[in-house]
Amino acid sequence: MAGVAREWREIPGRYNLKGTKCGNCGKLFFPARSFCPNCRRASMGKMEDHDICRTGKVFTFSVVHEAPEANNLQKPYVVAMVQTDDGVMVTAQLVDVEFDKVQIGMPVRAVLRKLSTDGESGVIRYGYKFVPNE
Amino acid sequence: MREVAIIGIGVTKFGELWNKSFRALGIEAGAKAIEDANLSGSEIDGVFIGNLSAGRFINQQHIDALVADYTGMASRHIPATRVEAGGASGGVAFRQGVMAVASGMHDIVMVGGAEKMTDLDDASINSVMDATADSEWEAEMGATFASLHAMIAQRMIYEGTATREEIASVAVNSHFHGAFNPNAQFKKAVPIETVLRSGPVATPLGMFDTAPISDGAASVVLCPLEDAKKYTDNYVKVAASAQASDTLALFQRPDITSYGATVAASQKAYELAGITAADINVAEVHDVYSVGGIMALQDLGFYKKGEAGKAMLEGQCHFDSGKVAINTSGGLKARGHPIGATGVAQIVEIAHQLRGTADNRQVKDAKYGLAQNVGGTGSAVTVSILEAI
Amino acid sequence: MDVGIVSYGAYVPRYRIKPEEIGRIWGVDGKGMGKGLMINQKSVPSPDEDVVTIATEAARNMMARVPEVDPRDIGAMYVGSESHPYAVKPTSTIVAEAIEATPNMTAADMEFACKAGTAGIQVCMGLVGSGMVKYGVAIGADTSQGAPGDALEYSASAGGAAYLIGSEKIIAKINKTLSFTTDTPDFWRREGQPYPKHGGRFTGEPAYFRHITSAAKMMLEAMGTKPEDYNYAVFHQPNGKFPTRVAAQLGFTPEQIQYGLLTPEIGNTYSGAVPLGLANVLDHAKPGDRIFVTSYGSGAGSDAFDITVTDEINNYKRDKAPVLEKILADPIYLDYGTYAKFKGKIVLPE
Numbered sequence: 001m002a003g004v005a006r007e008w009r010e011i012p013g014r015y016n017l018k019g020t021k022c023g024n025c026g027k028l029f030f031p032a033r034s035f036c037p038n039c040r041r042a043s044m045g046k047m048e049d050h051d052i053c054r055t056g057k058v059f060t061f062s063v064v065h066e067a068p069e070a071n072n073l074q075k076p077y078v079v080a081m082v083q084t085d086d087g088v089m090v091t092a093q094l095v096d097v098e099f100d101k102v103q104i105g106m107p108v109r110a111v112l113r114k115l116s117t118d119g120e121s122g123v124i125r126y127g128y129k130f131v132p133n134e
Numbered sequence: 135m136r137e138v139a140i141i142g143i144g145v146t147k148f149g150e151l152w153n154k155s156f157r158a159l160g161i162e163a164g165a166k167a168i169e170d171a172n173l174s175g176s177e178i179d180g181v182f183i184g185n186l187s188a189g190r191f192i193n194q195q196h197i198d199a200l201v202a203d204y205t206g207m208a209s210r211h212i213p214a215t216r217v218e219a220g221g222a223s224g225g226v227a228f229r230q231g232v233m234a235v236a237s238g239m240h241d242i243v244m245v246g247g248a249e250k251m252t253d254l255d256d257a258s259i260n261s262v263m264d265a266t267a268d269s270e271w272e273a274e275m276g277a278t279f280a281s282l283h284a285m286i287a288q289r290m291i292y293e294g295t296a297t298r299e300e301i302a303s304v305a306v307n308s309h310f311h312g313a314f315n316p317n318a319q320f321k322k323a324v325p326i327e328t329v330l331r332s333g334p335v336a337t338p339l340g341m342f343d344t345a346p347i348s349d350g351a352a353s354v355v356l357c358p359l360e361d362a363k364k365y366t367d368n369y370v371k372v373a374a375s376a377q378a379s380d381t382l383a384l385f386q387r388p389d390i391t392s393y394g395a396t397v398a399a400s401q402k403a404y405e406l407a408g409i410t411a412a413d414i415n416v417a418e419v420h421d422v423y424s425v426g427g428i429m430a431l432q433d434l435g436f437y438k439k440g441e442a443g444k445a446m447l448e449g450q451c452h453f454d455s456g457k458v459a460i461n462t463s464g465g466l467k468a469r470g471h472p473i474g475a476t477g478v479a480q481i482v483e484i485a486h487q488l489r490g491t492a493d494n495r496q497v498k499d500a501k502y503g504l505a506q507n508v509g510g511t512g513s514a515v516t517v518s519i520l521e522a523i
Numbered sequence: 524m525d526v527g528i529v530s531y532g533a534y535v536p537r538y539r540i541k542p543e544e545i546g547r548i549w550g551v552d553g554k555g556m557g558k559g560l561m562i563n564q565k566s567v568p569s570p571d572e573d574v575v576t577i578a579t580e581a582a583r584n585m586m587a588r589v590p591e592v593d594p595r596d597i598g599a600m601y602v603g604s605e606s607h608p609y610a611v612k613p614t615s616t617i618v619a620e621a622i623e624a625t626p627n628m629t630a631a632d633m634e635f636a637c638k639a640g641t642a643g644i645q646v647c648m649g650l651v652g653s654g655m656v657k658y659g660v661a662i663g664a665d666t667s668q669g670a671p672g673d674a675l676e677y678s679a680s681a682g683g684a685a686y687l688i689g690s691e692k693i694i695a696k697i698n699k700t701l702s703f704t705t706d707t708p709d710f711w712r713r714e715g716q717p718y719p720k721h722g723g724r725f726t727g728e729p730a731y732f733r734h735i736t737s738a739a740k741m742m743l744e745a746m747g748t749k750p751e752d753y754n755y756a757v758f759h760q761p762n763g764k765f766p767t768r769v770a771a772q773l774g775f776t777p778e779q780i781q782y783g784l785l786t787p788e789i790g791n792t793y794s795g796a797v798p799l800g801l802a803n804v805l806d807h808a809k810p811g812d813r814i815f816v817t818s819y820g821s822g823a824g825s826d827a828f829d830i831t832v833t834d835e836i837n838n839y840k841r842d843k844a845p846v847l848e849k850i851l852a853d854p855i856y857l858d859y860g861t862y863a864k865f866k867g868k869i870v871l872p873e
Contacts, residue, residue: 062336062337069257126576127274134853
């Protein structure tokens, strides 16, 4: 059985898209970083918590047919790179959508869904997925 | 800094090698390379091994020790180093070997790459590959390794850089060459319809756009260029060995249809070798998914953006086309992809081509050859240029 | 001090199955079953949905409508359900984290069959009214299971609604709440069992009808009101028939219960049923509207509420989250096989 600490630590990012903003150059990052890759030393101690916008548009996508066991009940499923309205890119599943309606450019928004479970008796992992945002 | 030569090469068959253990494979390739170099084996003073994940595939860490032991190095306490960089493990191990000889710290180095994948079940194997992407923010989110490449392909098609057929033709080209390589996992040419109609893996990519799961090993022996003649007449020069890093996750890149690390590494490599892309006669590129082949042709500077697909589709990458030949070994798709071995196997193929020992897939008068080896979705890229002497 | 609803939010999964499709599999006149129950279709949760995700979506919709409320001022959260994902590990803490209300707060999960959500509202009223917390959140949500081939399979559905209870800027004042509670074993599920059991016709008169009518009559007497004094009424709705009948018995009209009766369109969302019915009423309510609510939970009990919509509802940013009409607008219909797969009724390999 996997340990629980690793996923617990990521809850702010997983549930609430908590990212960071570099206090030096203003760039936004998701997932959160403790160090700006552009500013490097100048960013130390200056990284601020930042809520990444939960709406965005599909930048690219794929319908996954060969899926890991965690997603067996929903395959094939759509995975997409979404560009949030903040200009930040995230990768997540796109759900509650008919495949022939998925298009690059379609507006979507983040929701909380089950990502996987550790078997029948282990912990349930929750995280963001996206749904169409008409 | 000394110039470096490759004096011996060796490779096993690639495939589902049920009867061969990891130990057996590593030795087989190494023994062939030593023999090819006319060495006894006791001359080796350093070993570098590229291996992605023996820890997960065969539950064995400390691969450096295993290889040193079973190749007879451990009894002489020769230093051995295992290198991991996703799919670029072999290429990075090669560069480590080149640096060891070039720096003067070592005189005769063996570089090996080996992977034993088929001892694990398919689902677990895929999960190891998924872990070469961003485990927390791509794989855990449901983005399989295949789907990341599929998303690149989807975007490429959307932007008009390549069509679905052009992308598929990378696999056709690889299989065309695999038919000429006795060590290839798949030795049969396939028509493009087979690729286009193959079962979907992650749209738009299907089974035939995907490199197989393989066992295998490859090995080369390196020494200073000035000493090569002592051992063999059949040596090639390492004209350049370059490496570049990039973000772990694909979604953190400014442009997902080009691997910035390939561009950076190849520019450095051309500069070190004193040549340009136009001088390359034969290249091994990393077609773990067919779309990677199109990206490589563009990022390495062989073709302008939007033109690589057309050239591939029209058969201009064949060994006998007169243009830069791509994946004469069969590439990852047809030759096979035992992950840690691939980068070194690419070097072996280029060396064959430059030595004139590439049998009936020989590129005529090949003078410069290039090997591009990629980790993750372009998170690490090595570009090596070899020169015929 | 006045205590009431500061904000509310709702969520129903997008998938549906029709009774005729269920009946087709079991060799039963499904359409007839649906007619008898007054259920046209029911909602089905996607495999990646559960009470946590449904409650979170409802709670996020609730918070979106009050952007001036700092979630850290929420002092309590209670999620009521009979299908909590864990038997031990509260849904409430996960939802609280997902709306960033943690850590300075209390939380606990509730269970009282279909009235766990309204029970939570009562607790929040006490905490707010006594000055112990500034805001409390009560959520009723379920992904209830109906045993294959059983009558409940036609009605057991998924959905939930969340309520922010406070004393400032309330959009609907809760004038009074009271309950009628007895030990009545009409419907139950033992620990570890996948499907509930019920007492057949015993679930009617001695259970649903007795408790709702008792609580409702107690409320009318306590408030000195008659059914015609209310604009809307919301009753628990395990099907479309029971609430229609109990409303008539008490003297409420079909028009009064119309907005609050969602079961015909989405099935019985159990702990979500009355919270969702009330949410649909609030989607349409105007200042001064008076709402009569009586929930029912098997086991058994009824919570009654007398509610008056305030002028504050004119300032309420309802449009910052989708209203139920929009949430229910574009469903996706499933065949029974997909439904069974989604609901975990198929034995999967290890």
